[in-house]
Amino acid sequence: xxxxxxxxxxxxxxxxxxxxxxxxxxxxxxxxxxxxxxxxxxxxxxxxxxxxxxxxxxxxxxxxxxxxxxxxxxxxxxxxxxxxxxxxxxxxxxxxxxxxxxxxxxxxxxxxxxxxxxxxxxxxxxxxxxxxxxxxxxxxxxxxxxxxxxxxxxxxxxxxxxxxxxxxxxxxxxxxxxxxxxxxxxxxxxxxxxxxxxxxxxxxxxxxxxxxxxxxxxxxxxxxxxxxxxxxxxxxxxxxxxxxxxxxxxxxxxxxxxxxxxxxxxxxxxxxxxxxxxxxxxxxxxxxxxxxxxxxxxxxxxxxxxxxxxxxxxxxxxxxxxxxxxxxxxxxxxxxxxxxxxxxxxxxxxxxxxxxxxxxxxxxxxxxxxxxxxxxxxxxxxxxxxxxxxxxxxxxxxxxxxxxxxxxxxxxxxxxxxxxxxxxxxxxxxxxxxxxxxxxxxxxxxxxxxxxxxxxxxxxxxxxxxxxxxxxxxxxxxxxxxxxxxxxxx
Amino acid sequence: xxxxxxxxxxxxxxxxxxxxxxxxxxxxxxxxxxxxxxxxxxxxxxxxxxxxxxxxxxxxxxxxxxxxxxxxxxxxxxxxxxxxxxxxxxxxxxxxxxxxxxxxxxxxxxxxxxxxxxxxxxxxxxxxxxxxxxxxxxxxxxxxxxxxxxxxxxxxxxxxxxxxxxxxxxxxxxxxxxxxxxxxxxxxxxxxxxxxxxxxxxxxxxxxxxxxxxxxxxxxxxxxxxxxxxxxxxxxxxxxxxxxxxxxxxxxxxxxxxxxxxxxxxxxxxxxxxxxxxxxxxxxxxxxxxxxxxxxx
Numbered sequence: 001x002x003x004x005x006x007x008x009x010x011x012x013x014x015x016x017x018x019x020x021x022x023x024x025x026x027x028x029x030x031x032x033x034x035x036x037x038x039x040x041x042x043x044x045x046x047x048x049x050x051x052x053x054x055x056x057x058x059x060x061x062x063x064x065x066x067x068x069x070x071x072x073x074x075x076x077x078x079x080x081x082x083x084x085x086x087x088x089x090x091x092x093x094x095x096x097x098x099x100x101x102x103x104x105x106x107x108x109x110x111x112x113x114x115x116x117x118x119x120x121x122x123x124x125x126x127x128x129x130x131x132x133x134x135x136x137x138x139x140x141x142x143x144x145x146x147x148x149x150x151x152x153x154x155x156x157x158x159x160x161x162x163x164x165x166x167x168x169x170x171x172x173x174x175x176x177x178x179x180x181x182x183x184x185x186x187x188x189x190x191x192x193x194x195x196x197x198x199x200x201x202x203x204x205x206x207x208x209x210x211x212x213x214x215x216x217x218x219x220x221x222x223x224x225x226x227x228x229x230x231x232x233x234x235x236x237x238x239x240x241x242x243x244x245x246x247x248x249x250x251x252x253x254x255x256x257x258x259x260x261x262x263x264x265x266x267x268x269x270x271x272x273x274x275x276x277x278x279x280x281x282x283x284x285x286x287x288x289x290x291x292x293x294x295x296x297x298x299x300x301x302x303x304x305x306x307x308x309x310x311x312x313x314x315x316x317x318x319x320x321x322x323x324x325x326x327x328x329x330x331x332x333x334x335x336x337x338x339x340x341x342x343x344x345x346x347x348x349x350x351x352x353x354x355x356x357x358x359x360x361x362x363x364x365x366x367x368x369x370x371x372x373x374x375x376x377x378x379x380x381x382x383x384x385x386x387x388x389x390x391x392x393x394x395x396x397x398x399x400x401x402x403x404x405x406x407x408x409x410x411x412x413x414x415x416x417x418x419x420x421x422x423x424x425x426x427x428x429x430x431x432x433x434x435x436x437x438x439x440x441x442x443x444x445x446x447x448x449x450x451x452x453x454x455x456x457x458x459x460x461x462x463x464x465x466x467x468x469x470x471x472x473x474x475x476x477x478x479x480x481x482x483x484x485x486x487x488x489x490x
Numbered sequence: 491x492x493x494x495x496x497x498x499x500x501x502x503x504x505x506x507x508x509x510x511x512x513x514x515x516x517x518x519x520x521x522x523x524x525x526x527x528x529x530x531x532x533x534x535x536x537x538x539x540x541x542x543x544x545x546x547x548x549x550x551x552x553x554x555x556x557x558x559x560x561x562x563x564x565x566x567x568x569x570x571x572x573x574x575x576x577x578x579x580x581x582x583x584x585x586x587x588x589x590x591x592x593x594x595x596x597x598x599x600x601x602x603x604x605x606x607x608x609x610x611x612x613x614x615x616x617x618x619x620x621x622x623x624x625x626x627x628x629x630x631x632x633x634x635x636x637x638x639x640x641x642x643x644x645x646x647x648x649x650x651x652x653x654x655x656x657x658x659x660x661x662x663x664x665x666x667x668x669x670x671x672x673x674x675x676x677x678x679x680x681x682x683x684x685x686x687x688x689x690x691x692x693x694x695x696x697x698x699x700x701x702x703x704x705x706x707x708x709x710x711x712x713x714x715x716x717x718x719x720x721x722x723x724x725x726x727x728x729x730x731x732x733x734x735x736x737x738x739x740x741x742x743x744x745x746x747x748x749x750x751x752x753x754x755x756x757x758x759x760x761x762x763x764x765x766x767x768x769x770x771x772x773x774x775x776x777x778x779x780x781x782x783x784x785x786x787x
Contacts (some may be wrong), residue, residue, distance in 0.1 A: 192709050194527055194534075194574040202711070233709055237513045261713040263723055270723065270742050272749045276713035282706050287533065293585060296533040296559060297706075298753030373743035421710050423728065449674040 021031025075471030104178030110139025172457030175473030259421025266367025273376030311415030512547030521583030529775030596678020626651030
C-alpha cells in the first residue's frame with residue numbers, strides 16, 4: 001500500500017502501481033455502515049463513507065479499460081476511469097473536478113444512484129469478482145471536495161446575456177441549471193416548496209441522503225451563479241408564457257417531477273392512518289414531523305404499532321425504513337409480486353432486511369378495515385401467484401382464490417407510484433402531452449411542442465430515478481445552449 | 491420573507507393581514523388560497539386570500555386563532571414577516587351570471603366568501619349574503635358585504651346582534667318565501683356547510699362549498715388533502731378547494747381532519763404556557779432560516 005500523497009493543483013498523474021493481474025485479487029472495499037439495530041432507531045446516515053486510504057485501495061482495483069463501459073452506461077457520462085486514476089494519484093480535488101465536468105451533483109448520485117444498473121453494472125470486473133465501487137468512490141471525492149474546496153472563488157463563465165428559467169429544483173432541474181450556468185447563461189430556478197431540492201428533499205430520507213448534503217450541493221450551485229426562488233408554483237404563481245413574455249426568459253426548462261400520488265381505489269383508503277408515500281415522506285423529510293413537537297408538523301405515534309407499506313420500489317423501502325425509525329413495532333412491505341420483481345435497489349432491500357423490515361411478498365390488500373370511528377385497524381389481503389410476464393416484462397401477479405387473510409395495522413402507506421401533475425400542462429397553451437398527461441419531449445433534445453420550452457425528468461417519462469432525470473437535464477442543457485447560441489430554429 | 495405591511499384585529503381572535511407578495515397579488519382570483527409557513531420549524535397551513543391589490547403588490551388574509559400556528563400568526567404585527575407564502579393555489583371560483591346567488595359565510599368563512607361575493611356581483615348576479623357568527627363581536631366584514639351585495643342578512647347564535655339563529659334559518663326562510671335561488675355558495679365550519687348542503691339537496695339548488703382539509707404542499711404532490719367526492723378521492727389543492735356540496739362526503743372530511751387532534755392539542759398547550767417565548771422562537775427561526783438557506787438542519 002502506498003502512502004497517501006497530498007493533493008496538489010500541479011499534480012502529475014501517477015500511474016496505478018498495482019499490476020493489472022493483481023487488481024482482481026483485491027477485494028472490493030466495504031464502506032462502513034452504522035450497525036443495523038442501532039441505525040434502525042435513528043435518522044442518521046446508514047453509510048459512513050470511505051477513508052482516504054480505503055478510497056485509494058478501491059480505486060487501484062480499476063482495470064482502466066481502453067473502452068470503459070462504465071462511462072457509456074452512465075446517463076450523464078461521468079469519466080469514471082479518469083476520476084478513479086486521479087484518486088489513485090491522491091488528487092482528490094482533481095477527481096471531483098473531473099466528475100463535475102459531467103455531473104453537477106456528485107455527492108447526491110454517489111449516495112442514491114442505482115450504480116448496479118449503470119456504471120457498476122457494466123464494470124468488467126463484475127464478470128468475475130465484485131465490480132469497482134464507483135458509487136462509493138464518487139461519494140468519497142464529493143465529500144472530500146465539500147470539506148476542502150473553497151467555493152467562494154469558483155471561476156465564472158463570461159455572460160452570454162441569455163436568461164433561462166428552470167421550473168423545479170429536483171435532479172433534472174439542478175442538472176440543467178448547473179450545466180447552463182457554466183456556459184455563462186443567467187439561470188433562475190423556481191421551486192414550489194419552501195426549500196430547493198425537489199424529491200431529494202421531500203422524498204429521500206435523511207438516513208439515505210442527509211439534507212446537509214443537498215444544501216451543500218445547492219450552495220455550490222449558488223456559488224456558480226444559479227439563482228433560486230422558492231415559493232413559486234409555476235402555472236399558478238407565474239405562467240411559462242409570463243416568464244418568457246414579461247420576465248424576459250429566452251428559454252424555459254420544465255422539470256416538475258412525477259406528481260400526484262396514486263391510490264389503489266380499494267375501500268377504506270380514506271381512513272385515518274392511511275397515507276400516500278408522498279405525504280408520509282414529505283411529513284418526515286421536508287417537514288421534520290419526526291422531530292415533533294420541536295417542529296410543528298405532527299405525525300401519528302408509531303411506537304409499537306404495526307405499519308405496512310404497499311409497494312416494492314425505492315419509495316416503498318424509504319417509507320418502511322422511516323416507519324421503523326419512528327418506532328414501529330412491526331414494519332413490513334406488502335408487495336404483490338415476488339422479491340425478484342421488486343424495482344427497489346438491492347442495497348436498499350438488504351439494508352431494510354438487516355434493520356428488521358419484513359417482506360410479505362405475493363400479497364395485496366383488498367380493503368382497509370376500521371374501528372368504526374374512522375381509524376385503520378387492519379388490512380384484508382389476498383395472496384397472489386405469478387403468471388406469464390406482462391407489458392412491464394415482469395411476471396404478472398394473479399390472485400389466488402380463497403386465500404384472503406387479515407393483517408392488523410395501525411398505519412398503511414401506499415407507495416404504488418404517481419401520475420402526472422397537471423399544473424404546468426393545464427396553464428401552458430400549446431404544450432403537448434401524451435395520453436397519461438406527461439409532457440411530450442424529444443428524447444435527444446428534450447424540446448417540447450412550444451418554442452423555447454424544454455422538459456425532462458419524471459414529468460416526461462413518469463417515475464424513474466434521480467440519475468435518469470439528471471441525464472435528461474444534461475441533454476436539455478446541451479440543447480438549450482445550442483438553441484440560445486447557434487440558431488433559434490425550432 | 492414576506493413582509494406584513496399592516497395587521498389589525500377585525501374581531502377578538504380574528505386578524506386581518508396585508509402581506510407584500512407581488513407575484514401572488516398579480517395572479518390571484520377569488521376562491522384561491524395561499525399556504526404559509528411562519529418560521530423554519532413551522533408547519534405549512536392553507537389560508538384563503540381575502541383580497542389582492544396587484545398595483546401595490548399585496549394580498550390580504552383573515553386568520554382566526556385556532557391552533558398554535560394561527561395563534562402565533564395572530565400575535566404578529568405590522569412590520570413582522572412571514573417566512574414563506576406560496577400561491578395563489580387551487581382553482582378559482584366559477585364566476586358567471588347565474589341569476590340569484592346566495593353567499594353564506596359562517597364565522598371566519600365570511601372572509602373567504604366575501605371576494606367571491608364581490609366577483610359574483612360584478613358578474614351581474616343578484617347577491618344575497620347571509621353571514622353568521624357566534625355573537626356580535628365576531629361579526630366581520632359587515633360594511634364590505636353590505637356594499638357588495640343586494641341584500642345582507644346577519645345571524646348570531648346568541649342573538650346579541652341582528653337575528654338570533656343560524657345562517658341556515660335564513661336560507662330556509664328564503665326558500666319558503668319562494669325566492670328563486672340559482673346558486674348557493676357556503677363557506678364556514680363543516681357542520682354549517684353540511685347543513686346547507688342537506689337543505690339545498692332537497693330543493694335541487696346547486697350548492698358550492700370550499701373545503702379545508704389537512705394540506706401540506708398544496709400542489710397535488712402529497713395527497714394529504716384528499717376528500718371523498720362522489721365516492722372518489724379528489725385533491726382539494728388542485729381539484730378544489732371548491733366542490734359541489736351535494737357530492738362531498740362531509741363525514742370523511744370531519745374524520746380526516748381529526749387525525750392530528752392530540753398533537754394539535756399538545757402544540758397548543760405548549761403555546762399557551764408561554765406565548766411570548768414561542769413568538770421569540772418564530773423570530774429566531776426566521777433569521778436562522780436565512781442562514782440555513784431555507785433547508786432544515
